[in-house]
Amino acid sequence: xxxxxxxxxxxxxxxxxxxxxxxxxxxxxxxxxxxxxxxxxxxxxxxxxxxxxxxxxxxxxxxxxxxxxxxxxxxxxxxxxxxxxxxxxxxxxxxxxxxxxxxxxxxxxxxxxxxxxxxxxxxxxxxxxxxxxxxxxxxxxxxxxxxxxxxxxxxxxxxxxxxxxxxxxxxxxxxxxxxxxxxxxxxxxxxxxxxxxxxxxxxxxxxxxxxxxxxxxxxxxxxxxxxxxxxxxxxxxxxxxxxxxxxxxxxxxxxxxxxxxxxxxxxxxxxxxxxxxxxxxxxxxxxxxxxxxxxxxxxxxxxxxxxxxxxxxxxxxxxxxxxxxxxxxxxxxxxxxxxxxxxxxxxxxxxxxxxxxxxxxxxxxxxxxxxxxxxxxxxxxxxxxxxxxxxxxxxxxxxxxxxxxxxxxxxxxxxxxxxxxxxxxxxxxxxxxxxxxxxxxxxxxxxxxxxxxxxxxxxxxxxxxxxxxxxxxxxxxxxxxxxxxxxxxxxxxxxxxxxxxxxxxxxxxxxxxxxxxxxxxxxxxxxxxxxxxxxxxxxxxxxxxxxxxxxxxxxxxxxxxxxxxxxxxxxxxxxxxxxxxxxxxxxxxxxxxxxxxxxxxxxxxxxxxxxxxxxxxxxxx
Amino acid sequence: xxxxxxxxxxxxxxxxxxxxxxxxxxxxxxxxxxxxxxxxxxxxxxxxxxxxxxxxxxxxxxxxxxxxxxxxxxxxxxxxxxxxxxxxxxxxxxxxxxxxxxxxxxxxxxxxxxxxxxxxxxxxxxxxxxxxxxxxxxxxxxxxxxxxxxxxxxxxxxxxxxxxxxxxxxxxxxxxxxxxxxxxxxxxxxxxxxxxxxxxxxxxxxxxxxxxxxxxxxxxxxxxxxxxxxxxxxxxxxxxxxxxxxxxxxxxxxxxxxxxxxxxxxxxxxxxxxxxxxxxxxxxxxxxxxxxxxxxxxxxx
Numbered sequence: 001x002x003x004x005x006x007x008x009x010x011x012x013x014x015x016x017x018x019x020x021x022x023x024x025x026x027x028x029x030x031x032x033x034x035x036x037x038x039x040x041x042x043x044x045x046x047x048x049x050x051x052x053x054x055x056x057x058x059x060x061x062x063x064x065x066x067x068x069x070x071x072x073x074x075x076x077x078x079x080x081x082x083x084x085x086x087x088x089x090x091x092x093x094x095x096x097x098x099x100x101x102x103x104x105x106x107x108x109x110x111x112x113x114x115x116x117x118x119x120x121x122x123x124x125x126x127x128x129x130x131x132x133x134x135x136x137x138x139x140x141x142x143x144x145x146x147x148x149x150x151x152x153x154x155x156x157x158x159x160x161x162x163x164x165x166x167x168x169x170x171x172x173x174x175x176x177x178x179x180x181x182x183x184x185x186x187x188x189x190x191x192x193x194x195x196x197x198x199x200x201x202x203x204x205x206x207x208x209x210x211x212x213x214x215x216x217x218x219x220x221x222x223x224x225x226x227x228x229x230x231x232x233x234x235x236x237x238x239x240x241x242x243x244x245x246x247x248x249x250x251x252x253x254x255x256x257x258x259x260x261x262x263x264x265x266x267x268x269x270x271x272x273x274x275x276x277x278x279x280x281x282x283x284x285x286x287x288x289x290x291x292x293x294x295x296x297x298x299x300x301x302x303x304x305x306x307x308x309x310x311x312x313x314x315x316x317x318x319x320x321x322x323x324x325x326x327x328x329x330x331x332x333x334x335x336x337x338x339x340x341x342x343x344x345x346x347x348x349x350x351x352x353x354x355x356x357x358x359x360x361x362x363x364x365x366x367x368x369x370x371x372x373x374x375x376x377x378x379x380x381x382x383x384x385x386x387x388x389x390x391x392x393x394x395x396x397x398x399x400x401x402x403x404x405x406x407x408x409x410x411x412x413x414x415x416x417x418x419x420x421x422x423x424x425x426x427x428x429x430x431x432x433x434x435x436x437x438x439x440x441x442x443x444x445x446x447x448x449x450x451x452x453x454x455x456x457x458x459x460x461x462x463x464x465x466x467x468x469x470x471x472x473x474x475x476x477x478x479x480x481x482x483x484x485x486x487x488x489x490x491x492x493x494x495x496x497x498x499x500x501x502x503x504x505x506x507x508x509x510x511x512x513x514x515x516x517x518x519x520x521x522x523x524x525x526x527x528x529x530x531x532x533x534x535x536x537x538x539x540x541x542x543x544x545x546x547x548x549x550x551x552x553x554x555x556x557x558x559x560x561x562x563x564x565x566x567x568x569x570x571x572x573x574x575x576x577x578x579x580x581x582x583x584x585x586x587x588x589x590x591x592x593x594x595x596x597x598x599x600x601x602x603x604x605x606x607x608x609x610x611x612x613x614x615x616x617x618x619x620x621x
Numbered sequence: 622x623x624x625x626x627x628x629x630x631x632x633x634x635x636x637x638x639x640x641x642x643x644x645x646x647x648x649x650x651x652x653x654x655x656x657x658x659x660x661x662x663x664x665x666x667x668x669x670x671x672x673x674x675x676x677x678x679x680x681x682x683x684x685x686x687x688x689x690x691x692x693x694x695x696x697x698x699x700x701x702x703x704x705x706x707x708x709x710x711x712x713x714x715x716x717x718x719x720x721x722x723x724x725x726x727x728x729x730x731x732x733x734x735x736x737x738x739x740x741x742x743x744x745x746x747x748x749x750x751x752x753x754x755x756x757x758x759x760x761x762x763x764x765x766x767x768x769x770x771x772x773x774x775x776x777x778x779x780x781x782x783x784x785x786x787x788x789x790x791x792x793x794x795x796x797x798x799x800x801x802x803x804x805x806x807x808x809x810x811x812x813x814x815x816x817x818x819x820x821x822x823x824x825x826x827x828x829x830x831x832x833x834x835x836x837x838x839x840x841x842x843x844x845x846x847x848x849x850x851x852x853x854x855x856x857x858x859x860x861x862x863x864x865x866x867x868x869x870x871x872x873x874x875x876x877x878x879x880x881x882x883x884x885x886x887x888x889x890x891x892x893x894x895x896x897x898x899x900x901x902x903x904x905x906x907x908x909x910x911x912x913x914x915x916x917x918x919x920x921x922x
Contacts, residue, residue: 015719027854028851028852028853028854029851029852029853029854029858030849030853030854031853031854031855031868032717032855032856032857032858033716033718033843033848033855033856033858034713034714034717034723034811034813034840034843034858035714035813035857035858035859035860036855036857036860036862036864037813037814037815037884038813038880039855039866039872039877039879040865040879082832119623247917377865460826464725
């Protein structure tokens, strides 16, 4: 009832004004006499009542009351009819925080208990749907009155080692649009939850799960550089008191560091180690028991470039020099060779015994057709016709507009010349922009894997020290990202949970998850299998001749902070208009009736006023 | 305003033939001799008249008898000293009802009485008093002896403000405390106080040896009870007390009876105590009151 909202109170005050008007009109006129002693023994019967109400007053009061109540949205709440089954939507937060332990059980188990209690207390015939959300919203079970299926669906809800996204929560509410009542089970809700809940098609009730818990998490793991630079591991505390924590770091299973560190409340401590003796997979783990286990392990790969060999082929020495400096910065110690195959008298790099003995780790070509040099990875920059790609022409100027993973740039970066080429199906465009003339949208960078290995392409011209132009740093970062991916170790990836991972395969792949569950993935049109790692740990993808190890890390500063909402429950009633549509059998608005009543009262007063002079005339005659 | 008429030359001309009636006059002391217009014992020769039987033979002019052989009596101007205080009730009730111009009538009557007093060369002053918040507001003009100084009373009359409550007791007490010589006091009031109060005040004046004359002022509508019918919140102009009354024929009839009782009470008290009592009800009859009622009721002669 909105009677107590400020505007509605103002409407209601119109009644007080009406009473005040009648009170004022009822006052007797003032008469001042020389002395009241001349009226001493005079007793008169006078009506002491100031407020004299008549039929007009009551008609006017009825009009104002009816209009005020209609403006306030008065409605009649009727008992729901037994014949209409109620539809419930049970929405579970499946983010990592719901996996936190509350004593001996996890929060998700508590949430399931609450949900099962609601299901058990519902009337016969009521229908339930089960929805979970974390990175995405999942419709676990559509509306059904089968209580057994509902219980099974509730039990099947699993927690992901990812943070819950606000968009997923909104999507979950959208999935529950057919419900009459939405129950949300979560430790806390996204900041925009109230807004989304008010826009929902049914009343939303938030059921808080769990209580405040302390937690430790590995926020970062930097392997340093093998044999040269030490690494560090950052441990973050989400506790209101100091916590002693034991951290273990190992490299390919061999212990590197194990030590204790005391972390101050809501702060971060750093454990240094190394330099590491060799390259390999680095794993850091918190051994101290805490509420949430998902953020207690973190993986990193310590790469070594000391035996890596890179060949740069370019007709322009300046370009070769720029690329060599960038590669040297990415992989210090790598053997980098530059050559100009178009130069008269220069030896054919393919015929050199030293080069042909073992393939290069990376071949970089600039402004030339494909060179058949054996290499584990190839990067073609500003490629010419006859290369791996179908080059359709050269644009006089181009602009870098968007980079994969970063989205549209705040301002386009002018890049100069660029090759207009069609990217092969097995490649993924990593940057796009506009070329002119003629004005058209083109891919400026792409990455993929074919039979030769990893292949990358950068379509714009990097001559004239473009990569070191401080106004075009986006071009430099794009190139560095591309080189890092091409130089990354084969068969191993470190990703964040929730990120999409694609692996090029030729045949169906077998995916083994950290929880030892196995599933088969079918390759798509571009001969890739994709999946989203939702658990922390090691994913193994095996296909014909392809073995890919994916290590998923989880850390989210807001999700790992295991605070809970202040209120144990909270309700957002849906808006009046929606309630009329969705719940017409329970709520009956009285606005139309009240307006009708006001009109009747108004007409009644008009009739009385019109009849009054006629009566007096008749009486006069 | 009626009080303006008290300064009109034509009206004052008609007042010239009036003399304030004073029963007990006091001979002037040496050096303070004041000659009155009236004939009487005195040293100042005024005129001669033929002897008639009964004249005092002490005033027979023997020289005329010797020379002309006629009996002629010498007449003299009286020598007397009378202080006249015209005391005005300056309470708020004197201003109501506004249409009646009761205050104007009171001022005009007081001024006329002062003029009549001055015509006999007596010392005349105007006194006004009221009481507001328990404090007495008492103001008095200078004594004026001659008609020529009559206009000098005008600023005093103009400056008078009617407010507060009627305070006959306190006003009389203040008057007596000034220890003036006994004289004549003309009290102009509406007497809208308890009978005990005005009786006490008048009795004190009489006891102090003053010759008291009363002019009872009322408005025309106030006296006749001509109030419009209806229900009113009726306020007392002096006490600010409020009563809710429905004025109708019955109530106004009772009001008029109450007024008559008040008038008769004041009149009866005055008669009992040999005080000249003049009712002055209505500003419209101002001249009639002065020219006819004043002489008729013994205020002047």
